[in-house]
Structures are given as C-alpha cells and as structure tokens.
Amino acid sequence: MHIVDGALSNPVVIGGAVLAAGGIALGLKQMTLERIPATGMLSACFFVASLIHVPIGPSSVHLILNGLAGMILGWAAFPALFVGLLLQAVFFGFGGLTVLGINTLNIAGPAVLAWLLFGRMVERGTPKSGAVWAGIGGAFAVAATTIFVALSLALTGDAFLPAAKLVFFAHLPIMVIEGLLTGAAVYLVSKIRPDLFTTVTGQA
C-alpha cells in the first residue's frame, strides 16, 4: 500500500504533496482540543496496524485501518495518518520521505471520503446500524485506497496499469477484515462511549 521512493514521476509526487498539505491544514483547523487525544490514539493505531501482516497465498498484505480513523476523526484523519506515515517511513522504511505527500493523500483521502459518505449514518443510527455502516465505510476506505494507489501509478506510466489492478484484488481480504474490524470498533465505541462521536464530529 505504501508507494516507495522512485516509483512515481515528479509531477505526481509534487501534486500529491500539495493536496496532502491542503488536507493536513484543513484537518489541523478542525482539530479542537477535545479531538487531539483521539487523533493521537488513532495515529498510533495506524502506525502499528501496518505491521500486522495477513498471509494470503504466497504473499501477504497488511492492515491499514484508515477507514476507522476517518470514521472517528473526519478531516483530522489527515494529520493523524500523516504522522503515522512519517514515523513508519523513518522507523521501518515503509514508503519514503519524498513520497510522503502522495502516500498521505492515498491513505487519508479515502478515510475522509468514507467519513463524508457514511459518517452521518454512523452518527445517527443505532449502535447496530451504525456499526454496519462503519463496516461498509472501513471496507470502502481500503478499496478507495487501492484505487488511489492504482491511479497514482497509472498517472506515472501506462506500464503500471495491469499491475495496479492487481493491488485491488490483493486487498480484497483486507477489505473484509477491515470492514469487520471497523464495524466492531465503532459498535463498541457507540455502546460504551457514545459521546465520542458527538464531541468529535459535533464541533466540526
């Protein structure tokens, strides 16, 4: 899921960095005092989630958890995931520093998109229906990320296109797992601490 240094052409890298900076600025603006601890916690979750590898056939894919971050944080997912990605790049060498912008866009963009599409339903519904919508949102965020990654690869060169399609199918199991995980997490949160959604998204 992390694009590495040198895989993309300069215009794609620069364009991604500019858009990611915009998203981070928007996220920081909407990040109130009450929201900071939740943002940090989800940033840490994202940071470790990518170390969990799910073996699939000969290869393996890792969790992303961007859907969960988007569902709870909204636009604040941008700074949260940016920090996670930055530390992953520095500590583990995932992705790279030059492609940090495009990676942030590819992972936080779908998170925000999932929130815009399904966030309302999660907030309004009962814990059960909210969990179902959150699960759909979580799976959607992963699917959208693979499409974003495929797009950024396709923008670099057509030769990447068939390989890019592969990313989508390789991540189908992850979509299922993340959907279930996001649904379960949101269900628990809305049962135990329903105010988390209102305090976090209510002030947006």
Place this chain on the structure above:
Amino acid sequence: MMRYRLLLIFILALTPVPVLAHKVIFSVFKSGDVIEGELGFSNGDMAVGQVIEVFDTTGAKLGDAVTDEDGFFVYAPTEPVTHVFKADMGAGHVGEVQMAASDVAALLGVAPQDSGASSGAAAPTVASAPQAEEPAAVTIAALTEDERAAIAKAVRDEMRPLRREIAAYREKNDFQTILGGIGYIFGLFGLGFYLAARRRLAT
C-alpha cells in the same frame, strides 16, 4: 478511550510474530567476473522469475537478467560503465541498485569508463589500477589462477548466508522500535494538546 486502549493492547499483543514489512531488498555484488544479485521482500519471500533490467547512467539499456527460485540473478557485464539495476515487481514495488563503474571495471579487468568522461590518453594509466588493488597479490602469488578462483568461490559461498542474515537483520523491526514510534506519536500529540490548552487558557 478505553476501547482504544484495549485495541492498542490487542494490536501490540499481535505484533511480535508478524513484524515484517513489504519492503524490497535488492542488492548486487561482485562475483568472480560476473555481477551477482539478490532480490526479494523483507518478509523473506524471494522474487522468483523476476526480470531485472540493466541500464547505464544515461538510461540506455544494457541487458536483462532473470532471478532464479532463490531470488538470485547473475549478469555478465560487457562494458566498464556504471550499471543501474532496476526491478519492477508491480503494485509500486520497485527496486533500484547501482554498481559503480570502478567495480564493474575491476570485474572485467579493464579501465573504468564513465559515460563520455574517459579520454583515450588517460585510459592506459588507469588500466593498471584494478590489478594493483588486488589484495594480498604478493603472498598468494604462488597460487594458480584456478586455485585462486576456487578459493574466491568457496569464500563467496560461505559468505552468502551471512550476507543474507545481515540483510534480514537490517530490516528487522523489533519491539523497541515500535514502542519508540508510539512514544513519538504520543509525545507529538501531547505537545499539540499542551499548545492548544495553553492557547485556550490565554483567552
């Protein structure tokens, strides 16, 4: 917050087993008179049957190599120029390594020729350099070419698992690194929290 703490504990409990990343490991080294290389992922999967393209520094293609079932490949250089090895394993997994012109030249036993930089006059004087660098040439002078090649091969075979182990070790993410990263995140957001709180108190 309790839920996140539980989730985090749950995630941390899982990490010690699968702490390997999808990172491309790609290296080339001198091996007798050819270039040998290794390509794989940091989770131990080696790239099998992967085409590796070889370019010079100007981007002109020099040739191809294909990895075997252990992710090894061999490329026989013909030109003493800087070789750039590129592998594209799809899905954004690309690898690129270089072998300097001087190293390639040492393999071929000729003078290095850096794209356009070398002039005819300079070449003969540099030509002796690779031979001069040959270590311990004096002490093993009694050995024949064949014996020397056999020793070199034996040493290479002995070194290979070691080299692989070092590569794997370098890619290892241990628990301390993970905890360190989480510490950074908490510290960073704690700092943000402090600044935001101070701003609120000031008004």
